[in-house]
Amino acid sequence: MSLASDTLAKPASLASLMAKARAQFPAIVNAEPFIFFDNAAGAQLPQNVLDEVNRHLVGHNVQRGGRYAKSVEVDRVVAEARVKVAALLNASNPHEVCFGMNATSFIRLVSLAIGQTLKPERSEIIITDLDHDADVATWLALKPMGATFKWWKMRDDGKLHVEDLIPLLSEQTRLVACTVVSHALGSLVDVTAVGKAAHAVGAEVFLDCVHFGPHAPIDVQAWDCDYLVCSGYKIFSPHMGFMWGKFEKLVALPTFREEFIPDEPPFKIEAGTFIYENVAGMSAVVDYLEDLGAGLPGGDKATTLRARLVHGLNGIRAYEQTLSEKTLTALNAVGATIYGVGDPARSIERVPTICFNLGDMDPKDVVEKAAAADIGIRDGHMYAPRLMARLGLSMDRGAVRTSLVHYNTYDEVERFAEFLRKLA
Numbered sequence: 001m002s003l004a005s006d007t008l009a010k011p012a013s014l015a016s017l018m019a020k021a022r023a024q025f026p027a028i029v030n031a032e033p034f035i036f037f038d039n040a041a042g043a044q045l046p047q048n049v050l051d052e053v054n055r056h057l058v059g060h061n062v063q064r065g066g067r068y069a070k071s072v073e074v075d076r077v078v079a080e081a082r083v084k085v086a087a088l089l090n091a092s093n094p095h096e097v098c099f100g101m102n103a104t105s106f107i108r109l110v111s112l113a114i115g116q117t118l119k120p121e122r123s124e125i126i127i128t129d130l131d132h133d134a135d136v137a138t139w140l141a142l143k144p145m146g147a148t149f150k151w152w153k154m155r156d157d158g159k160l161h162v163e164d165l166i167p168l169l170s171e172q173t174r175l176v177a178c179t180v181v182s183h184a185l186g187s188l189v190d191v192t193a194v195g196k197a198a199h200a201v202g203a204e205v206f207l208d209c210v211h212f213g214p215h216a217p218i219d220v221q222a223w224d225c226d227y228l229v230c231s232g233y234k235i236f237s238p239h240m241g242f243m244w245g246k247f248e249k250l251v252a253l254p255t256f257r258e259e260f261i262p263d264e265p266p267f268k269i270e271a272g273t274f275i276y277e278n279v280a281g282m283s284a285v286v287d288y289l290e291d292l293g294a295g296l297p298g299g300d301k302a303t304t305l306r307a308r309l310v311h312g313l314n315g316i317r318a319y320e321q322t323l324s325e326k327t328l329t330a331l332n333a334v335g336a337t338i339y340g341v342g343d344p345a346r347s348i349e350r351v352p353t354i355c356f357n358l359g360d361m362d363p364k365d366v367v368e369k370a371a372a373a374d375i376g377i378r379d380g381h382m383y384a385p386r387l388m389a390r391l392g393l394s395m396d397r398g399a400v401r402t403s404l405v406h407y408n409t410y411d412e413v414e415r416f417a418e419f420l421r422k423l424a
């Protein structure tokens with residue numbers, strides 16, 4: 001995947017542009033001086049998203065599919081959200097976008113469907129020891145349905161290398177399931193190369209894009225994956241999730257059906273009622289990111305929604321690289337053990353989600369002291385038991401994770417550095 005951030009502006013002017021973006025997040029601004037560095041667990045919402053959720057609830061909080069105006073409006077809002085989220089993903093067809101509760105339930109839905117279609121001669125599923133357990137346990141659950149497993153293992157540098165995947169692939173491989181970026185270590189995966197290698201042996205690719213969503217442009221066509229899942233609530237929407245699949249793959253998936261639900265995507269994937277106001281909120285996230293792109297230098301040359309989204313997210317990516325550099329520098333200065341890419345000069349290989357430990361201090365104590373200093377970070381196993389084992393960390397202690405997004409500032413990183421210095 002080409003993730004070289006474009007040179008939209010120098011870091012200093014990018015920082016002032018991102019400060020304008022920050023001003024749109026009341027939960028962040030109103031909480032100052034509290035520093036929110038726990039974005040990997042769910043991000044905050046810009047004002048236009050809050051307004052849209054409110055507009056939906058006050059104006060048309062009714063069931064879809066009715067003939068009266070309020071119900072027709074819900075149908076319109078959901079259809080519009082599909083078009084906008086399709087632009088965010090670079091999907092060629094909005095009907096490839098399915099809405100629901102969260103990423104885990106979508107991964108389970110796809111895994112159960114794939115489990116039903118396993119053939120003995122093509123029953124291998126490749127999973128990784130870097131992934132969130134939502135993208136591991138859901139696949140391992142297919143063992144009774146005849147699935148066998150191969151592990152694509154992270155190297156000691158905290159990264160998945162496609163060279164290590166290639167020897168695992170064969171005509172027996174049914175699917176490769178992996179993340180786009182680690183929610184724990186922040187390391188990026190070359191998912192375009194994963195797609196090429198897996199398709200060369202006739203296997204499918206399922207991408208967990210949950211952690212990548214807020215950090216850079218998603219491109220399902222360039223990545224040539226088959227299925228991809230996101231949690232909107234990590235990308236500045238209220239709690240909801242969405243899934244994308246190649247249209248013909250979704251058509252072929254055997255899913256649970258009720259007679260009255262059309263047996264076609266996206267409806268066959270969307271069992272039951274989902275939270276329409278939160279889908280409306282996700283739709284407004286796309287507006288927010290589009291405006292951000294339009295407002296960056298060169299944004300006037302982006303003439304389509306997709307181009308403005310890519311421009312905005314490239315701006316976010318460029319700015320976040322400087323946040324990674326500064327945070328890594330602060331952690332190195334106090335001798336922290338950084339898991340994964342720790343060299344600030346290699347920030348291009350990661351997003352600003354950083355796992356570390358400080359000597360033999362209990363991660364829980366570090367996080368409690370941070371809380372007392374008005375800094376919200378997280379400790380624990382990061383829902384990744386195999387990763388903890390690989391890092392030699394116990395499930396009950398784990399590590400400390402700090403996770404930043406574009407509304408975080410250099411001043412906040414400096415206050416975090418100050419906190420670390422006092423602790424060391």
Ligand SMILES: Cc1ncc(COP(=O)(O)O)c(C=O)c1O
Nearest residue numbers: 102103104132134183210211231
């Ligand atoms: C990488 C990754 N995958 C999957 C999940 C599960 O997502 P959800 O809470 O939407 O089920 C998370 C949640 O933190 C995650 O970070």
